[in-house]
Amino acid sequence: MKTTETTFDEPKIPGHPRRIDTFAVTHSQGEPEPGDAIAETAQFQPYTVPERIQRDHDLHDRQPAAVHRPPAFAEASAGKPSTVHRNSMLRIVKYVLYDILQNRIVIGYTLFLLAVSLGLFNLSDDPTKGLVSLLNIALIVTPLVSIVFATIHFYNSYEFIELLAAQPIRRSVIVWSQFFGLALALTLAVLIGIGVPVAIYAPNATGLSLLVAAVGLSVVFVSVALLASVATRDKAKGIGVALLLWFYFALLYDALVLFLMFAFADYPLEKAMLAFVSLNPIDLARVVVLLQMDISALMGYTGALFREFLGTGWGIAFATAVLLLWASVPMLLAVRIFRRKDL
Amino acid sequence: MLESTHLTKSFGKMKALDGVSVRMNAGQAISLVGPNGSGKTTFLKCLLGLVIPDSGDIVLNGAHILGGWDYRRHIGYMPQIGRYPDNMRVGQVFDMVKEIRRGAFEHLDDDLMRAFEVEKFAHKTMRTLSGGTRQKVSACLAFLFDPAVLILDEPTAGLDPVSSEILKEKVLSEKAKGKLILVTSHILSDLDELTTDVMYIIEGKLQFYQPIEQLKARTGEEKLNRALAQVMKQNAAA
Structure with a gap:
């Protein structure tokens, strides 16, 4: 709990990801398990990450490690396509x-x-x-x-x-x-x-x-x-x-x-x-x-x-x-x- | 489960969102609080893909959702002002949405429809409904497909006290099932009852995001409204 306290008192830098980083630690117990019902039913259409966003993610790599990295797209889009x-x-x-x-x-x-x-x-x-x-x-x-x-x-x-x-x-x-x-x-x-x-x-x-x-x-x-x-x-x-x-x-x-x-x-x-x-x-x-x-x-x-x-x-x-x-x-x-x- | 990074959106010169980065997990119920026009609704609409952010990224269950559409099957959305085709009857609206989402949901959750007794006004056209009844329709549609994420924009505004309690009960029971719930409201006592965390946005910037208990402990207040008031005072002084 100490981490979030520190975050709040720090000078606020817009969009600075550290605030989430510390938060992610305090909240990690809510993360869904791999066998979770949601994770299983999830079927997403393939979507190529625009260059701009890719760059944003590269910026993230320089930050402390807690930032969540989405898996490669092939994994996320596995499974049969939607029938909708x-x-x-x-x-x-x-x-x-x-x-x-x-x-x-x-x-x-x-x-x-x-x-x-x-x-x-x-x-x-x-x-x-x-x-x-x-x-x-x-x-x-x-x-x-x-x-x-x-x-x-x-x-x-x-x-x-x-x-x-x-x-x-x-x-x-x-x-x-x-x-x-x-x-x-x-x-x-x-x-x-x-x-x-x-x-x-x-x-x-x-x-x-x-x-x-x-x-x-x-x-x-x-x-x-x-x-x-x-x-x-x-x-x-x-x-x-x-x-x-x-x-x-x-x-x-x-x-x-x-x-x-x-x-x-x-x-x-x-x-x-x-x-x-x-x-x-x-x-x-x-x-x-x-x-x-x-x-x-x-x-x-x-x-x-x-x-x-x-x-x-x-x-x-x-x-x-x-x-x-x-x-x-x-x-x-x-x-x-x-x-x-x-x- | 749901994460936004550096989400930015401008409408003309006005910055509605300015580098919002948050991570939200299943089982959390999050209050979005901030003055009018602070970017709460814009943030929610970005998550739904109704507003396209200028830059930044959103990831749901490990997949990038910007430009996607199928992910919306996991989201139930109750808009601030529910707008529906005027000529359609209430029953037709439900039938249509069910038909459109056929094959995209596991089972229907009609608890709210029964609790609000939708059948009694199912034959009325949307045009003739009062604001509160429209809100009921919006609420029923949001919960109908048992989605993993619920986005509720001012859910209790316009509802009578009884209906408002029914809706709050429903939100609490969905929270207990481990769903992610995002709520905006200006009725802080509602948020105090319903949510576990609070996200405070001013002029598109995320001021803080932390568990309500922590906020209360930090400010030494027992109620969310007083705790927030104190934080706002501190911000003004700083």
């Missing part, structure tokens, strides 16, 4: 979906899409005209609803996320299950709201490409929304950022590209246009669907180039790959940020 993570994603996605379907906004959105689609197809006898009008609506509305709904839902689920973060689950599983829950719900809405009318009035390749584009854009903008909400702590700010992003992709970007084309009208910009289109998922979706409609002749020389490249099977594969990148890269960034976020 295997199904935890599915279990959580189920609760996320349940929560989304409860608040009825997605149902309202489905009915809205259904009403608009049916209305546009019934306006004229030519289903292609209906498709063109529907394309314009879908390219504006699906990204907007996806990004705003996903952002609001993420902030409203903050309690749920906090609760999950204290459970034995990976942080990444928490974000990915939000993503899958939201993407599934919004995809379902598009499949019913746009898919059903298209299947009735325009069951062709163009209709299918429009449907795929709408689903793809929904997923892409859920991904962008999660990145925005993970990166900003404040709800109002997060929603503001989401709206700005939508505004940028849906409206501003085209204006910027037009401005560039105008400014550099003397140069051959056709190839550059392909790159510009790929940098905006909405534009990419629009071009691919328009190419299916056989009206790309209206787009001039650039249109011909698009046709040559994006109109082929390879072009479709390229467009799909770019959309997949647009869906995955923001999510991967979001997971990265969320893993180091303080809750």
Whole structure:
């Protein structure tokens, strides 16, 4: 007991480990035995010690010997891996979906899409005209609803996320299950709201490409929304950022590209246009669907180039790959940020 | 069993934790004491991985836990303010957590659920619950999976006297089973009853960490609150 007395009267040096050292001696009777129930059930995932922490431990070696040295990681992680993570994603996605379907906004959105689609197809006898009008609506509305709904839902689920973060689950599983829950719900809405009318009035390749584009854009903008909400702590700010992003992709970007084309009208910009289109998922979706409609002749020389490249099977594969990148890269960034976020 | 070394965390310019190094063993019940905003909750959240420390290390049962997740199966956490999905019913919250932790626990300990008569309000949605009832839900969840480490952040705040006694009884019986228990509270008489050791934190720095009996002997006081008051006075003088 004398040791602790001495420690207390010593000048206090922040973080000086000697205080624990002496304490560890007085308390060593509480150390669990090797055959302890806790020690046996313990199963830890492997984790490489960051260099910085390793350095801290090296510092410790210079201190008196009582500092506890953790065993090498191979020993600590021995035993079969946990069974928790295997199904935890599915279990959580189920609760996320349940929560989304409860608040009825997605149902309202489905009915809205259904009403608009049916209305546009019934306006004229030519289903292609209906498709063109529907394309314009879908390219504006699906990204907007996806990004705003996903952002609001993420902030409203903050309690749920906090609760999950204290459970034995990976942080990444928490974000990915939000993503899958939201993407599934919004995809379902598009499949019913746009898919059903298209299947009735325009069951062709163009209709299918429009449907795929709408689903793809929904997923892409859920991904962008999660990145925005993970990166900003404040709800109002997060929603503001989401709206700005939508505004940028849906409206501003085209204006910027037009401005560039105008400014550099003397140069051959056709190839550059392909790159510009790929940098905006909405534009990419629009071009691919328009190419299916056989009206790309209206787009001039650039249109011909698009046709040559994006109109082929390879072009479709390229467009799909770019959309997949647009869906995955923001999510991967979001997971990265969320893993180091303080809750 | 659980050890932190040089744990440091800043929020902007404010240092919430400043080189906290402690070693905690099974069978100890430790009070975390300190003024508001002294870093107690931050320390507990670091142990849970809810807050990521800037530097330092945490070792549980011989394994580094920073960046890990599976170790949380050994920890039961009762947050200061229990926040739950508003639309969920109480019963659903329990079902969900059980489902998520399926395969990660040996057996369920529903002593508290029975003592608090959770069944009586299991059909209510979380939104409609009073602060105290929420605390009951948090407490039940913390003890439900019979974890080896219990982290209780202001456990008795908001509980009525009867429930508060039930919870304290439960803490004492878990302590007797040889678990490691960490409690923060501003009700020092509770801590006096429940805990064996006291950890005093000011502005993120560990001031002292020793058995309550020693602290009392050193200060010549019989009660924890008076002993702490004296230490604080000494600190102010020094």
